[in-house]
Amino acid sequence: MEKLGRVWLITVILCFAVPFLACAGSTKDITVSAAISLKNAFEEIGQLYESKYGTKCLFNFGASGDLFKQIAGGAPVDVFASAAQKDMDDADKQGLIVAGTRADFASNSVVLIVPAGRKTSLKSFEGLRIAEIKKIAVGNPKTVPAGRYAEEIFNSFQILASLKDKLIYAENVRQVLDYVVRGEVDAGVVYATDAAVRSKDIKIIATAPEASHKPVLYPIAVIKGAKSEADARAFIALVLSSEGKKILQKHGFK
């Protein structure tokens, strides 16, 4: 019994002591919620931002749909950079973004990929109908922008209905890439920038024609209630500047 009492005492002390030990220093900072496909490019821009303005740049990377839900729930976010217009439209409709701060800062193309080293007669999006292709990974159109683009592309080739049973839905575009790299699926639809990350492990079969889907434009905006609107605007200005463009281009964005 002695022992149990002591365990309780230690427990109680731990509960109250640890939060104080872990107090973070409060320097000036902004929080940027960005689509995870932007991670490498944005971390570089963030460093540039910190060296330029001396304001710390905190990132929150995730799926655009989840980032929107967090912002709608009142997450303390200053800047939102989404991989699709839809999530930014949703934020706009709910009055969450500062009017006049929204801008498109990058574009991307959508490609059809297969595992590297796999013998395939697949040559185009239309070719996906052939019997040899049994599983095609795409993002879940409900939450993953890349999945919605894939659906639009299939629609424009009028093959969506015939592919229904072959589609494997992933919860983000990098999961699609992973399925293809591991050879779990016969083909997948991802952004050109994702394909570039694992260029050795996959083969690009085709790039979707621009007319086959809505343009892949990445919007960015200041969120209402930002800690410092000026700092948030400065971050967006940096992304849109020629220096920012250069970094984005280095990571495959257009």
Add this chain to the structure above:
Amino acid sequence: MEGSILFSVRLSLQVAAVSTALIVLAGIPVAYFLARKDFRGKELIDVLFTLPLVLPPTVTGYYLIILFGRNGFIGRVIYEWTGWSIMFTWYAAVLASFIVALPLMIKTTRAAIESVDRNLINASYTLGHSEFNTALKVILPLAKRGIVAGTVLSFARAMGEFGATLMLAGNLPGRTDTMPIAIYSLAGSGEWSQAHLMVMLMTAMSGVFLYIANRYTKRII
């Protein structure tokens, strides 16, 4: 980069330790009441506490945002009073782990308390112990095995908590990226060698922890 791995390891341990401590404090009384008392809506309360165990963690996370976000039912009140929001802080990771792992503690502890010999409990009352003393000196010590097992399971679950944490605490490198979230982030940005290192570290830590817990449990029981 080693620094950020070390940070994630420390944060994961810290989050798991604090949430497990809270789970022990909250879980034992709740389990005791569910096991020993009869009241209307008892099973409903049990269901409510168990739900996070079976719901997809992102759903639990979504509920937590609705409750504790700056615009949430509870979060709004806290924000209006203090100007502080739990979202995107490591406390949010503690809260998410607490909610998701609590049912493991309640389930095992309740079962353990229910299996304590009634004669011993009645004897304690007959000998003049109050209910509180009986609980503390007879029931809980006899249910120790279940309580320890529940604590170990809760800690392990808290260490591995991902979905609800990602929703409520976000994925802020250097702030809220616990090991599972850092792994998601590294895999998401194609940094595979770092991701592999972290995956192996996570597996090894969980394995070692469970091994030590098993040995320790055997010794004290």
